[in-house]
Amino acid sequence: MVLVMGRPGGGELGAVVGVLREWQREGAVAQLHPGDVGWFWRFGAEAVGGAVRVWRRGGRVLAVGLLDGERLLRLATAPEVRRDEAVARRLAEDLSRPERGVLGEGRACVEAPGDALVQELLAEEGWGTDEPWTPLRRELGEPVEEPGVRIEVTGPGRAHVRAAVQRAAFDNSTFTEARWRAMAAGPPYDDARCLVAHDERGAAVAAVTVWSAGPGRPGLLEPMGVHREHRGRGFGRAIALAAAAALRDLGASSAFVCTPSAHRAAVATYVSAGFRPLPEVRDRRRDG
Numbered sequence: 001m002v003l004v005m006g007r008p009g010g011g012e013l014g015a016v017v018g019v020l021r022e023w024q025r026e027g028a029v030a031q032l033h034p035g036d037v038g039w040f041w042r043f044g045a046e047a048v049g050g051a052v053r054v055w056r057r058g059g060r061v062l063a064v065g066l067l068d069g070e071r072l073l074r075l076a077t078a079p080e081v082r083r084d085e086a087v088a089r090r091l092a093e094d095l096s097r098p099e100r101g102v103l104g105e106g107r108a109c110v111e112a113p114g115d116a117l118v119q120e121l122l123a124e125e126g127w128g129t130d131e132p133w134t135p136l137r138r139e140l141g142e143p144v145e146e147p148g149v150r151i152e153v154t155g156p157g158r159a160h161v162r163a164a165v166q167r168a169a170f171d172n173s174t175f176t177e178a179r180w181r182a183m184a185a186g187p188p189y190d191d192a193r194c195l196v197a198h199d200e201r202g203a204a205v206a207a208v209t210v211w212s213a214g215p216g217r218p219g220l221l222e223p224m225g226v227h228r229e230h231r232g233r234g235f236g237r238a239i240a241l242a243a244a245a246a247l248r249d250l251g252a253s254s255a256f257v258c259t260p261s262a263h264r265a266a267v268a269t270y271v272s273a274g275f276r277p278l279p280e281v282r283d284r285r286r287d288g
Protein backbone atom coordinates (compact mmCIF):
# COMPACT_ATOMS: atom_id res chain seq x y z
CA MET A 1 0.00 0.00 0.00
CA VAL A 2 1.34 3.45 -0.86
CA LEU A 3 1.80 6.37 1.46
CA VAL A 4 -0.51 9.23 0.50
CA MET A 5 -0.06 12.84 1.56
CA GLY A 6 -3.02 15.09 2.25
CA ARG A 7 -4.30 18.04 4.23
CA PRO A 8 -6.57 17.27 7.15
CA GLY A 9 -10.10 18.67 6.98
CA GLY A 10 -11.15 21.03 9.77
CA GLY A 11 -12.86 18.24 11.72
CA GLU A 12 -9.79 16.02 11.52
CA LEU A 13 -7.31 18.33 13.23
CA GLY A 14 -8.27 17.16 16.71
CA ALA A 15 -7.58 13.57 15.68
CA VAL A 16 -4.19 14.56 14.24
CA VAL A 17 -3.29 16.21 17.55
CA GLY A 18 -4.37 12.97 19.28
CA VAL A 19 -1.99 10.97 17.09
CA LEU A 20 0.87 13.34 17.91
CA ARG A 21 0.15 12.86 21.61
CA GLU A 22 0.41 9.09 21.28
CA TRP A 23 3.73 9.37 19.48
CA GLN A 24 5.37 11.23 22.40
CA ARG A 25 7.22 8.54 24.30
CA GLU A 26 9.51 8.76 27.28
CA GLY A 27 13.04 7.75 26.27
CA ALA A 28 12.39 8.19 22.54
CA VAL A 29 14.04 10.86 20.41
CA ALA A 30 11.93 14.03 20.57
CA GLN A 31 9.81 15.10 17.64
CA LEU A 32 7.01 17.52 16.75
CA HIS A 33 4.83 17.77 19.87
CA PRO A 34 1.11 18.56 20.16
CA GLY A 35 2.26 21.73 21.90
CA ASP A 36 4.06 22.91 18.77
CA VAL A 37 0.76 22.65 16.92
CA GLY A 38 -0.97 24.23 19.91
CA TRP A 39 1.31 27.27 19.86
CA PHE A 40 0.72 27.60 16.10
CA TRP A 41 -3.03 27.60 16.84
CA ARG A 42 -2.70 31.27 17.85
CA PHE A 43 -3.13 32.00 14.14
CA GLY A 44 -6.50 30.22 14.15
CA ALA A 45 -7.84 26.82 13.15
CA GLU A 46 -7.89 27.71 9.46
CA ALA A 47 -4.19 28.53 9.50
CA VAL A 48 -3.44 25.25 11.28
CA GLY A 49 -5.43 23.36 8.65
CA GLY A 50 -3.38 25.05 5.94
CA ALA A 51 -0.07 24.29 7.65
CA VAL A 52 -0.54 20.63 8.56
CA ARG A 53 0.31 17.78 6.19
CA VAL A 54 -0.62 14.19 6.95
CA TRP A 55 0.80 11.04 5.36
CA ARG A 56 -1.48 8.02 5.51
CA ARG A 57 -1.14 4.41 4.48
CA GLY A 58 -4.40 2.49 4.25
CA GLY A 59 -6.14 5.27 6.16
CA ARG A 60 -3.66 5.12 9.05
CA VAL A 61 -1.66 8.26 9.87
CA LEU A 62 2.07 7.46 9.73
CA ALA A 63 3.58 10.95 9.56
CA VAL A 64 2.49 14.49 10.41
CA GLY A 65 4.18 17.69 9.26
CA LEU A 66 3.68 21.29 10.39
CA LEU A 67 4.74 24.05 8.01
CA ASP A 68 6.09 26.53 10.54
CA GLY A 69 6.39 29.33 7.99
CA GLU A 70 6.86 28.67 4.29
CA ARG A 71 10.37 27.29 4.54
CA LEU A 72 10.37 25.02 7.59
CA LEU A 73 8.57 21.72 7.85
CA ARG A 74 8.57 20.06 11.26
CA LEU A 75 7.96 16.35 11.00
CA ALA A 76 6.83 13.57 13.33
CA THR A 77 6.48 9.92 12.41
CA ALA A 78 4.83 6.92 14.02
CA PRO A 79 7.63 5.36 16.10
CA GLU A 80 7.29 1.98 14.39
CA VAL A 81 7.90 3.33 10.87
CA ARG A 82 10.83 5.57 11.69
CA ARG A 83 13.25 3.24 9.88
CA ASP A 84 10.73 2.04 7.28
CA GLU A 85 12.37 2.46 3.89
CA ALA A 86 9.21 2.94 1.81
CA VAL A 87 7.85 5.55 4.22
CA ALA A 88 11.15 7.42 4.44
CA ARG A 89 11.63 7.40 0.67
CA ARG A 90 8.18 8.84 0.06
CA LEU A 91 8.67 11.51 2.71
CA ALA A 92 12.08 12.51 1.34
CA GLU A 93 10.64 12.81 -2.17
CA ASP A 94 7.64 14.84 -1.05
CA LEU A 95 9.87 17.21 0.91
CA SER A 96 12.50 17.56 -1.80
CA ARG A 97 10.24 18.13 -4.80
CA PRO A 98 8.50 21.52 -4.93
CA GLU A 99 5.82 20.18 -7.28
CA ARG A 100 4.55 17.94 -4.48
CA GLY A 101 3.31 21.10 -2.78
CA VAL A 102 4.99 20.83 0.64
CA LEU A 103 8.08 23.05 0.46
CA GLY A 104 8.68 25.47 -2.40
CA GLU A 105 11.80 26.16 -4.47
CA GLY A 106 14.95 27.45 -2.83
CA ARG A 107 16.03 27.50 0.76
CA ALA A 108 14.13 25.15 3.08
CA CYS A 109 14.54 23.34 6.38
CA VAL A 110 13.17 20.08 7.71
CA GLU A 111 13.11 19.23 11.40
CA ALA A 112 12.74 15.47 11.77
CA PRO A 113 13.54 13.03 14.59
CA GLY A 114 17.30 12.46 14.68
CA ASP A 115 16.98 8.68 14.32
CA ALA A 116 14.51 8.78 11.40
CA LEU A 117 15.67 7.22 8.12
CA VAL A 118 14.28 10.23 6.26
CA GLN A 119 17.25 12.22 7.63
CA GLU A 120 19.69 10.02 5.71
CA LEU A 121 17.60 10.02 2.56
CA LEU A 122 17.37 13.82 2.58
CA ALA A 123 21.17 13.92 2.88
CA GLU A 124 21.36 11.66 -0.19
CA GLU A 125 19.09 14.15 -1.99
CA GLY A 126 21.68 16.84 -1.27
CA TRP A 127 20.31 18.41 1.91
CA GLY A 128 22.91 19.74 4.38
CA THR A 129 22.44 20.71 8.00
CA ASP A 130 21.43 23.90 9.78
CA GLU A 131 22.73 25.48 13.02
CA PRO A 132 22.88 23.31 16.16
CA TRP A 133 20.05 23.33 18.68
CA THR A 134 20.26 22.05 22.24
CA PRO A 135 17.39 19.93 23.56
CA LEU A 136 17.03 20.00 27.34
CA ARG A 137 15.02 17.74 29.58
CA ARG A 138 14.06 17.68 33.22
CA GLU A 139 12.64 14.54 34.79
CA LEU A 140 9.53 15.10 36.88
CA GLY A 141 9.57 12.08 39.17
CA GLU A 142 10.37 14.24 42.21
CA PRO A 143 8.56 17.44 43.21
CA VAL A 144 9.99 20.61 41.68
CA GLU A 145 11.49 23.25 43.97
CA GLU A 146 9.50 26.46 44.57
CA PRO A 147 10.16 29.24 42.02
CA GLY A 148 10.25 31.91 44.73
CA VAL A 149 8.01 34.35 42.86
CA ARG A 150 4.26 34.74 42.48
CA ILE A 151 2.99 32.66 39.57
CA GLU A 152 -0.39 33.30 37.98
CA VAL A 153 -2.11 30.79 35.71
CA THR A 154 -3.52 32.83 32.83
CA GLY A 155 -7.27 32.76 32.33
CA PRO A 156 -9.22 34.62 29.61
CA GLY A 157 -9.50 37.76 31.76
CA ARG A 158 -5.69 38.07 32.03
CA ALA A 159 -4.77 37.06 28.50
CA HIS A 160 -3.67 40.64 27.76
CA VAL A 161 -1.02 40.36 30.51
CA ARG A 162 0.32 37.07 29.10
CA ALA A 163 0.41 38.59 25.62
CA ALA A 164 2.16 41.77 26.79
CA VAL A 165 4.96 39.78 28.45
CA GLN A 166 5.40 37.77 25.26
CA ARG A 167 5.85 40.94 23.21
CA ALA A 168 8.25 42.35 25.82
CA ALA A 169 10.35 39.16 25.69
CA PHE A 170 10.52 38.45 21.94
CA ASP A 171 11.50 41.28 19.61
CA ASN A 172 9.32 40.30 16.66
CA SER A 173 6.37 38.90 18.55
CA THR A 174 2.91 39.57 17.17
CA PHE A 175 1.16 37.88 20.09
CA THR A 176 -2.03 39.57 21.30
CA GLU A 177 -5.00 38.84 23.52
CA ALA A 178 -6.95 37.79 20.39
CA ARG A 179 -4.22 35.35 19.44
CA TRP A 180 -4.23 33.95 22.97
CA ARG A 181 -7.97 33.33 22.65
CA ALA A 182 -7.48 31.59 19.30
CA MET A 183 -4.76 29.42 20.85
CA ALA A 184 -6.82 28.62 23.92
CA ALA A 185 -9.73 27.53 21.69
CA GLY A 186 -7.60 24.83 20.02
CA PRO A 187 -7.74 21.23 21.24
CA PRO A 188 -4.05 21.09 22.30
CA TYR A 189 -4.73 23.82 24.87
CA ASP A 190 -6.99 21.43 26.81
CA ASP A 191 -3.71 20.07 28.21
CA ALA A 192 -1.84 23.36 28.40
CA ARG A 193 -1.32 26.26 30.78
CA CYS A 194 0.06 29.76 30.45
CA LEU A 195 1.97 30.98 33.51
CA VAL A 196 3.04 34.53 34.30
CA ALA A 197 5.63 35.38 36.97
CA HIS A 198 5.41 38.63 38.96
CA ASP A 199 8.10 40.50 40.82
CA GLU A 200 7.77 41.76 44.39
CA ARG A 201 6.08 44.96 43.15
CA GLY A 202 3.49 43.03 41.19
CA ALA A 203 4.88 43.64 37.70
CA ALA A 204 4.44 40.81 35.19
CA VAL A 205 8.03 39.87 34.37
CA ALA A 206 8.14 36.43 32.70
CA ALA A 207 5.82 34.01 30.96
CA VAL A 208 5.70 30.50 29.62
CA THR A 209 3.22 28.17 27.97
CA VAL A 210 3.45 24.49 28.87
CA TRP A 211 1.87 21.66 26.94
CA SER A 212 1.18 18.21 28.29
CA ALA A 213 0.84 15.28 25.91
CA GLY A 214 -1.00 13.30 28.58
CA PRO A 215 0.02 11.38 31.71
CA GLY A 216 3.36 9.59 31.55
CA ARG A 217 4.48 11.42 28.43
CA PRO A 218 6.99 14.25 27.90
CA GLY A 219 5.54 17.75 28.14
CA LEU A 220 6.82 20.80 26.27
CA LEU A 221 7.72 24.41 27.13
CA GLU A 222 6.88 26.65 24.15
CA PRO A 223 7.52 29.55 24.39
CA MET A 224 9.29 30.95 27.47
CA GLY A 225 10.58 34.49 27.88
CA VAL A 226 11.49 37.20 30.37
CA HIS A 227 10.50 40.85 29.90
CA ARG A 228 13.53 42.67 28.48
CA GLU A 229 13.51 45.17 31.34
CA HIS A 230 13.61 42.46 33.99
CA ARG A 231 16.38 40.12 32.84
CA GLY A 232 19.32 38.92 34.91
CA ARG A 233 17.34 38.76 38.16
CA GLY A 234 16.51 35.07 38.22
CA PHE A 235 13.07 35.31 36.62
CA GLY A 236 14.08 33.04 33.73
CA ARG A 237 15.07 30.34 36.19
CA ALA A 238 11.88 30.97 38.19
CA ILE A 239 9.49 30.66 35.24
CA ALA A 240 11.29 27.54 33.99
CA LEU A 241 10.87 25.97 37.44
CA ALA A 242 7.20 26.96 37.49
CA ALA A 243 6.80 25.42 34.03
CA ALA A 244 8.29 22.13 35.20
CA ALA A 245 6.01 22.09 38.26
CA ALA A 246 2.93 22.79 36.14
CA LEU A 247 3.80 19.98 33.74
CA ARG A 248 4.24 17.65 36.70
CA ASP A 249 0.77 18.64 37.93
CA LEU A 250 -0.57 17.83 34.46
CA GLY A 251 0.92 14.33 34.75
CA ALA A 252 3.88 14.78 32.41
CA SER A 253 6.81 12.45 33.07
CA SER A 254 9.38 15.01 31.94
CA ALA A 255 9.64 18.60 30.75
CA PHE A 256 11.26 19.19 27.38
CA VAL A 257 12.47 22.26 25.54
CA CYS A 258 14.79 22.97 22.60
CA THR A 259 16.72 26.17 21.98
CA PRO A 260 19.47 27.28 19.58
CA SER A 261 22.85 26.30 21.06
CA ALA A 262 24.11 29.81 20.29
CA HIS A 263 21.49 31.19 22.67
CA ARG A 264 23.73 30.84 25.72
CA ALA A 265 21.37 32.69 28.07
CA ALA A 266 18.49 30.33 27.32
CA VAL A 267 20.60 27.18 27.72
CA ALA A 268 22.04 28.55 30.99
CA THR A 269 18.57 29.41 32.23
CA TYR A 270 17.20 25.91 31.66
CA VAL A 271 20.28 24.29 33.21
CA SER A 272 19.86 26.57 36.20
CA ALA A 273 16.28 25.27 36.51
CA GLY A 274 17.42 21.64 36.62
CA PHE A 275 17.14 20.76 32.93
CA ARG A 276 19.89 18.54 31.50
CA PRO A 277 21.23 19.26 28.00
CA LEU A 278 20.95 16.38 25.52
CA PRO A 279 23.13 15.89 22.43
CA GLU A 280 22.70 18.71 19.92
CA VAL A 281 20.33 18.34 16.97
CA ARG A 282 20.25 20.07 13.59
CA ASP A 283 17.54 20.61 11.03
CA ARG A 284 18.18 19.42 7.49
CA ARG A 285 18.73 22.46 5.27
CA ARG A 286 18.67 22.95 1.53
CA ASP A 287 20.03 26.22 0.20
CA GLY A 288 18.27 26.20 -3.10
Ligand SMILES: CC(C)(COP(=O)(O)OP(=O)(O)OC[C@H]1O[C@@H](n2cnc3c(N)ncnc32)[C@H](O)[C@@H]1OP(=O)(O)O)[C@@H](O)C(=O)NCCC(=O)NCCS
Nearest residue numbers: 224225226231232233234235236237259265266268269272
Ligand atom coordinates in the same frame (compact mmCIF):
# COMPACT_ATOMS: atom_id res chain seq x y z
C1 LIG B 1 16.88 33.61 28.04
C2 LIG B 1 16.12 34.43 29.08
C3 LIG B 1 14.81 33.73 29.38
C4 LIG B 1 16.95 34.52 30.38
O1 LIG B 1 16.16 35.19 31.36
P1 LIG B 1 16.80 35.86 32.68
O2 LIG B 1 15.70 36.26 33.57
O3 LIG B 1 17.78 36.90 32.29
O4 LIG B 1 17.59 34.62 33.30
P2 LIG B 1 17.98 34.43 34.84
O5 LIG B 1 18.29 35.75 35.44
O6 LIG B 1 16.94 33.60 35.50
O7 LIG B 1 19.30 33.58 34.68
C5 LIG B 1 19.26 32.18 34.63
C6 LIG B 1 20.66 31.65 34.45
O8 LIG B 1 21.14 31.98 33.14
C7 LIG B 1 22.36 32.69 33.25
N1 LIG B 1 22.36 33.70 32.20
C8 LIG B 1 21.43 34.65 31.99
N2 LIG B 1 21.78 35.40 30.93
C9 LIG B 1 22.95 34.90 30.47
C10 LIG B 1 23.80 35.23 29.40
N3 LIG B 1 23.51 36.24 28.57
N4 LIG B 1 24.90 34.48 29.20
C11 LIG B 1 25.19 33.45 30.00
N5 LIG B 1 24.44 33.09 31.06
C12 LIG B 1 23.31 33.81 31.28
C13 LIG B 1 22.36 33.30 34.61
O9 LIG B 1 23.65 33.53 35.07
C14 LIG B 1 21.64 32.25 35.41
O10 LIG B 1 22.53 31.20 35.74
P3 LIG B 1 22.80 30.79 37.29
O11 LIG B 1 21.45 30.51 37.87
O12 LIG B 1 23.67 29.60 37.16
O13 LIG B 1 23.45 31.99 37.87
C15 LIG B 1 15.87 35.89 28.57
O14 LIG B 1 17.08 36.43 28.11
C16 LIG B 1 14.82 35.99 27.46
O15 LIG B 1 13.63 36.03 27.72
N6 LIG B 1 15.26 36.05 26.19
C17 LIG B 1 14.35 36.23 25.05
C18 LIG B 1 13.35 35.11 24.93
C19 LIG B 1 14.03 33.78 24.77
O16 LIG B 1 14.99 33.67 24.03
N7 LIG B 1 13.52 32.74 25.43
C20 LIG B 1 14.08 31.41 25.42
C21 LIG B 1 13.73 30.74 24.15
S1 LIG B 1 13.75 28.98 24.31
